[in-house]
Amino acid sequence: MFLLAMGIACGMLLMTSLLGPKRKFADKMEPFECGESQLVSPHQRFSVKFYLVAVLFVLFDIEAIFFFPWAILFRRLGMFGFIEMLLFILILGIGLLYVWKRGGLDWE
Amino acid sequence: MLEDSVPLSHYLMLSATLFVIGIVGVLIRRNVIVVFMSIEIMLNAVNISLIAFDNYMNLSNGQIFSFMVICVAAAEVSVGLAIIIAVHRNKPTVNLDEFNLLKW
Amino acid sequence: MEPILAPESIDLIALAPVIVLSVFAMMVLVLDLWGGRNKTLLVFISLVGLLMTAISAFAKHPLPAYSFNDSYIVDHLSLFFICIFTLSSALTILLSVEYNEREDIRAGEYYALILFCTVGMILLASSTDMIMIFLGIEIVSICLYVLTGIRRNDHRSNEAALKYFLLGAFATGFLLYGMTLVYGSTGSTNLFKIAEFIQNPSAQSNPLLLMGLVLLIIGLGFKVASAPFHMWAPDVYQGAPTPVTAFMAVGPKAAAFAAFFRVFAEAFPEMSPSWETLLSIIAVLSMFVGNLGAIMQTNIKRMLAFSSISHAGYILIAIIAKSSLGSSALLFYMLSYTFMTFGAFGIVIILGRKGEENLEIENYSGLAYKHPIIALSMTIFLLSLGGLPPFAGFVAKFYIFSAAIQEGLLTLVIIAVLNSAISFYYYLKVVVFMYMKESEAEFKISLTPMTLFVILIGVIGTINLGIFPNTIIALASH
Numbered sequence: 001m002f003l004l005a006m007g008i009a010c011g012m013l014l015m016t017s018l019l020g021p022k023r024k025f026a027d028k029m030e031p032f033e034c035g036e037s038q039l040v041s042p043h044q045r046f047s048v049k050f051y052l053v054a055v056l057f058v059l060f061d062i063e064a065i066f067f068f069p070w071a072i073l074f075r076r077l078g079m080f081g082f083i084e085m086l087l088f089i090l091i092l093g094i095g096l097l098y099v100w101k102r103g104g105l106d107w108e
Numbered sequence: 109m110l111e112d113s114v115p116l117s118h119y120l121m122l123s124a125t126l127f128v129i130g131i132v133g134v135l136i137r138r139n140v141i142v143v144f145m146s147i148e149i150m151l152n153a154v155n156i157s158l159i160a161f162d163n164y165m166n167l168s169n170g171q172i173f174s175f176m177v178i179c180v181a182a183a184e185v186s187v188g189l190a191i192i193i194a195v196h197r198n199k200p201t202v203n204l205d206e207f208n209l210l211k212w
Numbered sequence: 213m214e215p216i217l218a219p220e221s222i223d224l225i226a227l228a229p230v231i232v233l234s235v236f237a238m239m240v241l242v243l244d245l246w247g248g249r250n251k252t253l254l255v256f257i258s259l260v261g262l263l264m265t266a267i268s269a270f271a272k273h274p275l276p277a278y279s280f281n282d283s284y285i286v287d288h289l290s291l292f293f294i295c296i297f298t299l300s301s302a303l304t305i306l307l308s309v310e311y312n313e314r315e316d317i318r319a320g321e322y323y324a325l326i327l328f329c330t331v332g333m334i335l336l337a338s339s340t341d342m343i344m345i346f347l348g349i350e351i352v353s354i355c356l357y358v359l360t361g362i363r364r365n366d367h368r369s370n371e372a373a374l375k376y377f378l379l380g381a382f383a384t385g386f387l388l389y390g391m392t393l394v395y396g397s398t399g400s401t402n403l404f405k406i407a408e409f410i411q412n413p414s415a416q417s418n419p420l421l422l423m424g425l426v427l428l429i430i431g432l433g434f435k436v437a438s439a440p441f442h443m444w445a446p447d448v449y450q451g452a453p454t455p456v457t458a459f460m461a462v463g464p465k466a467a468a469f470a471a472f473f474r475v476f477a478e479a480f481p482e483m484s485p486s487w488e489t490l491l492s493i494i495a496v497l498s499m500f501v502g503n504l505g506a507i508m509q510t511n512i513k514r515m516l517a518f519s520s521i522s523h524a525g526y527i528l529i530a531i532i533a534k535s536s537l538g539s540s541a542l543l544f545y546m547l548s549y550t551f552m553t554f555g556a557f558g559i560v561i562i563l564g565r566k567g568e569e570n571l572e573i574e575n576y577s578g579l580a581y582k583h584p585i586i587a588l589s590m591t592i593f594l595l596s597l598g599g600l601p602p603f604a605g606f607v608a609k610f611y612i613f614s615a616a617i618q619e620g621l622l623t624l625v626i627i628a629v630l631n632s633a634i635s636f637y638y639y640l641k642v643v644v645f646m647y648m649k650e651s652e653a654e655f656k657i658s659l660t661p662m663t664l665f666v667i668l669i670g671v672i673g674t675i676n677l678g679i680f681p682n683t684i685i686a687l688a689s690h
Contacts, residue, residue: 048193051189051193055185055186055189055190056186058182058185058186059182059183059186061182062178062179062182063179065175065178065179066175066179069172069175080222091238094238094241094242097242097245098241098242098245101245101246102245120396127385127389130385131385134378134382140374140378143378144378144381147378147381147382147385150382150385150388150389151384151385151388153389154385154388154389154392157389157392157393157396158392158395161392161395161396165396165399167399169343169395169400169401170392170395170396170401172343173342173343173346173391173392173395173401176343176346176347177346177388180346180347180350180354183350183354184350184354184381184384187354187357187358187377188357188377188378188381190358191357191358191361191370191373191374191377192374194361194364194370194373195361195370195371195373195374197364198365198367198370199367199370204378207371207374207375209367209368209371209451210368210371210372210375210446210447210450210451
């Protein structure tokens with residue numbers, strides 16, 4: 001089990017470094033800070049489009065807290081807990097489908 | 109141990125203080141966003157006392173409760189911000205006193 | 213290791229109405245993505261879903277049944293409430309179809325939100341755990357914030373949604389803090405365990421517990437729009453789309469009362485002296501504020517909002533009475549209130565015009581000469597709201613008052629009767645406008661089959677419950 005996990009992790013790292021396209025230019029070499037430049041005035045305005053992304057992020061991010069207690073008690077909750085969690089993910093998936101089709105993820 | 113060093117009452121005082129700060133913020137500030145943030149402070153004050161009770165009484169319900177509170181708060185944030193943006197689109201202000209179409 | 217949840221503590225059949233309705237709500241949400249502009253299918257699916265929910269609620273035998281470690285209960289109270297909720301949501305959807313066309317509300321989410329809101333209401337009426345009650349209240353409130361503001365381009369709708377949201381979230385804070393203090397001082401969130409714990413008299417005088425109770429009353433009192441926590445109600449009722457206003461006045465309010473009843477009659481019966489006084493004050497204040505406020509109003513939606521505040525006062529008396537007679541009086545009142553309110557708001561919708569116009573009481577002048585049947589049904593609803601025999605409102609009030617007298621709450625009953633008399637002033641004012649004034653303008657009435665159907669149901673329900681109340685009373689007093 002452990003070897004399989006290690007294998008998948010290392011394999012994925014290896015594959016991306018081998019297969020992924022690599023193009024280097026100045027912007028890409030800067031430290032990454034959420035797509036913002038490093039040195040700007042803090043009082044500048046930014047697009048309201050960020051707001052929708054932020055709200056969606058908060059929602060789907062927070063839902064993840066329910067995975068932690070489940071993961072800790074995974075064995076003791078057994079099959080019932082597993083199916084419950086699958087249902088939970090399915091419901092989240094419906095939410096994602098809704099957001100996607102409504103155009104919540106389109107930037108332009 | 110944590111329990112030995114800090115008594116429960118300190119946590120409760122902290123929580124109550126934060127809660128009151130939240131209430132005062134809601135009552136005296138006129139900026140919609142600040143009022144909204146004050147409400148969030150109130151919810152988080154509740155979380156503190158829930159966790160403190162759990163820790164001192166060796167219970168677990170409160171932790172589940174605080175999970176629910178966090179989640180619901182997130183849902184409220186998204187709906188609330190959406191409402192504020194929708195309002196702002198029609199009336200570019202965030203001052204609560206300017207919303208006087210309906211008798212307040 | 214042994215599993216944590218004993219399998220027998222999880223009873224999914226008991227939970228059937230919640231599951232069925234959630235599935236239907238998600239179905240509506242997803243189908244709308246491909247549905248285009250025609251919402252007929254969504255309306256149909258929503259109505260089928262509500263019907264299935266009501267049927268599935270009766271799947272569980274024998275009663276009462278418990279699920280999820282006693283945090284969910286199926287008993288006669290919750291069954292009756294589920295019927296009221298599904299009925300009120302179905303009536304709302306029927307009222308909405310034509311209204312949405314007129315006001316250009318094209319969001320299919322509207323129907324999904326009403327269904328999700330109903331899920332929350334069912335949870336509220338059936339949960340016996342404070343965590344679940346909190347979740348139920350929040351599901352209901354969040355759906356309502358969005359529904360209130362769904363006319364995105366209208367300033368009044370915007371403003372109502374903003375006010376409702378800010379004050380609602382504020383009240384949620386109080387409710388939560390109250391629940392936390394109760395939890396901290398009793399060590400449990402389960403209502404039955406709390407009741408067990410406070411049988412010990414020394415536990416009852418814990419200041420944390422008393423503080424928690426007060427905060428709980430504030431939080432729940434806000435959700436049922438009782439004075440002095442009613443400030444939001446008139447604004448929100450006026451600004452929200454009219455079908456949503458009717459919905460808010462019935463469904464979520466009934467759900468909050470169900471939670472009120474569960475918390476105070478099941479968890480804190482031992483401490484009744486300490487909360488009865490407080491609730492009595494709130495009830496009296498609600499009646500006076502509601503009735504005196506309604507007299508001043510010129511807008512019919514605001515007037516009905518104040519009237520609903522005063523009705524919250526009457527219903528609180530049933531909760532204070534807390535006997536089995538009190539609970540059946542509560543149920544009967546909620547059912548008859550559903551018929552009267554939906555009927556009255558149905559007529560407000562018929563007479564309203566695009567952009568929420570034509571809602572002043574003056575606009576009703578001379579209605580009786582042009583449209584006698586509509587004026588007559590409005591008169592029936594208003595007189596029933598006031599509590600005149602032989603309509604449902606009279607029996608409902610009578611029932612509450614007799615429950616209260618049995619518990620020795622004579623002063624409260626006298627104040628309530630006095631208030632009923634005051635309330636006739638403003639209900640009759642509308643009737644006088646309809647029958648005794650000359651009409652100023654032409655009536656442009658949008659008579660449509662679905663709205664008429666709702667009004668017909670309202671008339672039949674109001675008269676039927678008023679003349680033959682026995683069947684429903686028997687059902688309510690199980």
